[in-house]
Amino acid sequence: MRGAVNRYLAGQFARPHGAFGRLIAPLLNQSGAAMMRDAVSALALQPGERLLDLGFGGGALSAAALQAGAIVTGVDRSAAMVARANARFAAAISAGQARFIEGAAEALPLPDAAVDCATSVNTLYFWQDLDTVPRELWRVIAPGGRLVLGWQTADSVRAWPGHIHGFRAWDDAPILSAVARAGFTIGPLSSGHHRMVGDYRTLVALRSMA
Ligand SMILES: C[S@@+](CC[C@H](N)C(=O)[O-])C[C@H]1O[C@@H](n2cnc3c(N)ncnc32)[C@H](O)[C@@H]1O
Numbered sequence: 001m002r003g004a005v006n007r008y009l010a011g012q013f014a015r016p017h018g019a020f021g022r023l024i025a026p027l028l029n030q031s032g033a034a035m036m037r038d039a040v041s042a043l044a045l046q047p048g049e050r051l052l053d054l055g056f057g058g059g060a061l062s063a064a065a066l067q068a069g070a071i072v073t074g075v076d077r078s079a080a081m082v083a084r085a086n087a088r089f090a091a092a093i094s095a096g097q098a099r100f101i102e103g104a105a106e107a108l109p110l111p112d113a114a115v116d117c118a119t120s121v122n123t124l125y126f127w128q129d130l131d132t133v134p135r136e137l138w139r140v141i142a143p144g145g146r147l148v149l150g151w152q153t154a155d156s157v158r159a160w161p162g163h164i165h166g167f168r169a170w171d172d173a174p175i176l177s178a179v180a181r182a183g184f185t186i187g188p189l190s191s192g193h194h195r196m197v198g199d200y201r202t203l204v205a206l207r208s209m210a
Contacts, residue, residue: 006162014126014166016057021080025058032122034194035150036061038202039119042148042190045070050115052140054105054133055123059085062100066092073115074100075108105133113142121150125157125167130174134182138207147184147205151175156198172201179205 011017012024029036040061045051047069053062056074062085065072072092074085085100092098103109105120106128118137127133137147157169172189180186184205192200 002161006160007165010162010165010167016078016080018080021078022084025081025084027058028122029058029060031194031196032057033060034192035121035152035197035200035202036064038190038192038200039121039148039150040064040068042188042202042204043117043119043146045117049117052108052110052115052118052137054108054118054120054137055126056085056100057081057122059088061119061121062089062098066097071096072098073110074098075103075105075110076100077102077104106136108136108140110140112139114140115145116142117146117148119148119150122152124149124151124170124175125163127168130170130178131181134179134184138182138184141207143207143209145207146187147179147203147207149175149179149201149203149205151201152197153199153201156200159198176203179203183208 016024045068049070051065051070051072053074056062056076062072062074079102082100082102089098101109118141154169154171157163157167187204190202
């Protein structure tokens with residue numbers, strides 16, 4: 001019974017869907033709160049900067065970025081999360097401050113150099129591989145821009161039995177290598193801990209001017 005529940009929850013974390021998908025958004029916002037707060041802090045957003053929030057889920061990070069004055073583009077493969085964000089952020093969307101698009105991290109539905117900075121928290125466990133998404137992020141971030149990634153450590157991912165249903169527990173080193181291979185300069189890597197997610201990392205990477 002517990003195995004079936006874990007399998008269902010893992011599927012919802014990977015791509016929230018159906019009636020329960022909308023209910024899971026507040027849980028995502030709660031469990032990822034510290035990680036998203038650290039990511040926003042690492043982004044050091046300036047008012048008017050264009051931010052991509054990739055895999056925005058429940059939207060807590062997008063909300064914080066809007067508060068900081070950023071212009072937010074959210075991309076998520078979950079139609080349920082996009083619908084929820086379109087309702088939650090209707091005022092910001094009307095004001096031209098935000099938009100939320102259904103799409104895959106592996107083929108971002110954005111033109112080259114579309115944003116000044118990008119972030120993705122708690123999504124890399126679901127990427128097809130470690131190289132494709134950083135390359136896509138490099139393409140859509142304007143020269144001189146920055147990327148902030150947040151992830152639970154491999155041990156923390158493995159601590160939840162449900163991770164076997166589709167989560168990839170990456171060590172830090174291959175993540176950093178893939179980000180560097182995509183063309184980014186690796187910046188500060190910080191560590192955090194939260195009772196709901198265990199140990200996690202926040203990485204800042206810089207996209208060169210070329
Ligand atoms: C575990 S939730 C994390 C949400 C939020 N960033 C947070 O930390 O609470 C993962 C989100 O990323 C989205 N996602 C996962 N893999 C994706 C992919 N390959 N392309 C686009 N979105 C993806 C899921 O649909 C889901 O909304």
